[in-house]
Amino acid sequence: MKTALIQQKYMSSKEATRTVTRHKIAQASANGADLVVLQELHQNEYFCQSEDVKFFEYASEYQEDVLYWSDVAKENGIVLVTSLFEKRIAGLYHNTAVVFERDGAVAGKYRKMHIPDDPAFYEKFYFTPGDLGFEPIQTSLGRLGVLICWDQWYPEAARIMTLKGAELLIYPTAIGWFDTDSQEEKQRQLESWITIQRSHAIANGIPVLSCNRVGFEADSAGVMDGIRFWGNSFVCGSQGELLAQADTEEEILYATIEHTRTKEVRDIWPFLRDRRIESYNDLLKRYCD
Numbered sequence: 559m560k561t562a563l564i565q566q567k568y569m570s571s572k573e574a575t576r577t578v579t580r581h582k583i584a585q586a587s588a589n590g591a592d593l594v595v596l597q598e599l600h601q602n603e604y605f606c607q608s609e610d611v612k613f614f615e616y617a618s619e620y621q622e623d624v625l626y627w628s629d630v631a632k633e634n635g636i637v638l639v640t641s642l643f644e645k646r647i648a649g650l651y652h653n654t655a656v657v658f659e660r661d662g663a664v665a666g667k668y669r670k671m672h673i674p675d676d677p678a679f680y681e682k683f684y685f686t687p688g689d690l691g692f693e694p695i696q697t698s699l700g701r702l703g704v705l706i707c708w709d710q711w712y713p714e715a716a717r718i719m720t721l722k723g724a725e726l727l728i729y730p731t732a733i734g735w736f737d738t739d740s741q742e743e744k745q746r747q748l749e750s751w752i753t754i755q756r757s758h759a760i761a762n763g764i765p766v767l768s769c770n771r772v773g774f775e776a777d778s779a780g781v782m783d784g785i786r787f788w789g790n791s792f793v794c795g796s797q798g799e800l801l802a803q804a805d806t807e808e809e810i811l812y813a814t815i816e817h818t819r820t821k822e823v824r825d826i827w828p829f830l831r832d833r834r835i836e837s838y839n840d841l842l843k844r845y846c847d
Contacts (some may be wrong), residue, residue, distance in 0.1 A: 559592050559593060559699055559814065559815045559816075559817065560589075560590045560591050560592050560593075560812065560813075560831070561591060561593045561594075561595065561701075561767060561793060561812065561813050561814070561815055562583075562586035562589070562591035562593070562595070562810050562811065562812050563592065563594075563595045563767060563768075563769040563791045563793065563804070563810070563811040564579060564582050564583065564586070564593045564595070564596050564597065564600075564769065564787050564810055564814075565596070565770060565772055565791040565804050565808060565810075565811060566579065566582065566585070566600075566771065566772065566773075566808045567596065567770060567771065567772050567773025567808060568602070568604070568731075568767055568771070568773060568775060569602045569769070572601050572616075573601070573603060573619075573692065574601055574710040575602070575603060575653065576626070578698060579596065579600060580630055581603075581818050582810055583630055583634055583638070584634055584637070585810060586634075586810050586812075587636050589632035589633065589810075589812065591597050591636060591714075591812065592637065592699055593637045593638075593639070593640070593699055594634075594636050594637070594638050594639070594768065595639045595728055595730065595734060595767055595769045596638070596640050596641060596768055597638060597641065597730050597733055597769045597771040597791075598641045598729060598731050598732040598770075598771070599641055599642075599643060599653070599708050599728040600609065600640070600641055600652070600730070600771070601615055601616075601623065601642070601643075601644065601733060602643070602833065603775050603778075604682045604685060604732045604771070604775055604785065605684075605780065606679055606680050606683070607676075607678045607679075607680070607775070607777045607778065607779070607784065608680065608778055608779035608781065609680050609683040609779075610704055610778070610779065611847065613684065614645070616643045616706045617643040617644060617645035617651050618645055620642060620643065620645050620654075620835075622662075622684055623640075623642050623666065624656060626657075626798070627640045627642075627656065627658060627683045628658055628663070628664070628756050629645050629658065629841065630657075630658075630770070631658035631660065631661075632662030634659070634816050635660050636660060636695075636837060637657065637658065637659060637660060637665070637697045637698065637702075637746075638653075638658040638730055638750070639655060639704060640655065640657075640658070640730075641653070641654070641655050641658050641706060641730040642654050642655075642656055645670070645686075649682055650684055650686055651685060651686060652669040652670065652686055652696055652818065653669070653670035653673075653684075653685045653688075654667055654669050654670070654704055655667060655668045655669075655670075655704045655706055655730060656670070656742070657695045657697060657702060657704060658700060658778060659697060660698060665695050665696065665697045666693070666695030666696065667690070667812065668688065668690060668693070668704045668705065668769060669687075669688025669689060669690050670685060670687070670705075670706040670707070670708070670709060671687055671688045671692070671705075671715065672687075672690050672708040672709045672712055672715070672809045673685050673686075673707060673708065674707075674708045675830075677825065678736070678777060678782050678784075678785055679783065681708070685761075690791050692715055692718040692722065693722060693737070694719055694721050694722050694723050695722040695727075695805070700725040700726065700817065701718070701724050701725050701726075702724065702725070702726055703719030703720065703722075703724025703725075703726060703728065703764075704730075705719065705728070705729050705731055705827075706727045706729065706731075707730065707731045707732055707733065708727050710731065710751070710754060710806065711754055712754055713757070713758060713761065713828060716758035716761070716762055717762060720755070720762040720763075720830075721762055721830075723822065724764065725764065725765075725817060726764065726765050726766070727755075727758055727759070727762070727764055727765070727766045727767070728766075728767045728768075728769075728817065729755065729766070729767070729768040729769070731767055731768055731769060731770040731771070731772055731791075732770065732771050732787060733751060733767065733787065733788065734771075734785040734786050734787035734788050735747065735785070735786050735788055736779075736782070736783065736785065736786070737774075737783060737786055738783070739783075744788075748788055748790060751790075752790065752792065754784070755768050756773050756794050756798035756800075757798065759794050759795065759796060759797070759798045760797060760798040761829060762829070762830075763791075763796045763797075763820055763823045763824040763827060763829065764796055764820055765791050765794065765795050765796055765801075765815050765819075766793070766794050767792075768792055768793075769791045769811075770787060770788065770790060770791050771787045771789070772787050772788070772789040772806055772807060772808055773786075773808075774786045775787070779835055788806055789804050789805060789806040789807065789809075790803065790805065791803070791804045791806060791809070792804065793811070793812050793813035793815070793843060794813070795815075795816075795819060795823075796819050796820045796822075796823040796824075797823055799814075801813040802815070808817060814843070828839075
């Protein structure tokens with residue numbers, strides 16, 4: 559299976575950004591991609607840098623957005639992983655990944671479960687934690703374990719997706735640096751981000767695809783300078799081996815996934831066999847005294 563991760567920057571408007579994304583998806587499809595993954599909240603700027611009720615208007619177009627990306631998936635004959643701002647009712651919104659089949663049908667969706675609240679990442683103001691659980695999405699390419707950004711740091715999410723039959727873990731992402739951070743701190747953050755996700759691949763014997771955005775986006779409130787998204791989208795195999803990695807510029811990142819590799823790895827590294835599930839009750843506690 560050939561995969562393509564669309565790593566790009568925000569183009570100053572939703573319309574301009576979608577046009578560029580659509581062109582890149584067509585390019586990826588023409589180059590043989592079966593599965594295309596887009597970054598977190600890929601239609602708009604990363605608006606969570608500030609808390610402003612005006613941004614809830616973005617979610618009012620959710621149904622139109624679903625129809626738009628359905629058409630894109632169908633016209634290119636690909637399985638497409640998107641990341642959309644979903645409005646259910648006023649005051650109830652989600653950060654939602656919608657997966658489309660080759661014919662444009664909605665294969666399934668995942669609502670982000672872990673919601674951060676950090677300087678310039680004020681997502682709790684906008685997003686209600688997901689209520690769909692950690693359920694793989696069945697597609698013509700296999701069962702996709704789709705998670706979103708902050709979910710990357712939680713081995714529990716990756717494990718549950720795996721135990722429910724996910725054949726890939728996919729993380730649409732929006733993460734970056736502050737320019738005021740030291741070079742050493744930037745490197746530590748980047749290496750931690752890559753390492754934790756590669757560890758999910760290793761611990762579960764499953765490939766991981768992580769698609770991040772790039773470019774500098776100013777804080778619209780002017781409280782902070784803004785975020786410089788670091789890109790570095792990557793694909794790794796079932797032993798955590800890097801199959802492809804981007805840098806900090808816009809790129810269509812291609813990688814080929816061999817499904818048989820998962821079985822081969824799990825046969826020699828049977829981590830799932832040796833789990834002591836009868837001893838893990840403490841994981842259900844917030845803290846163990």
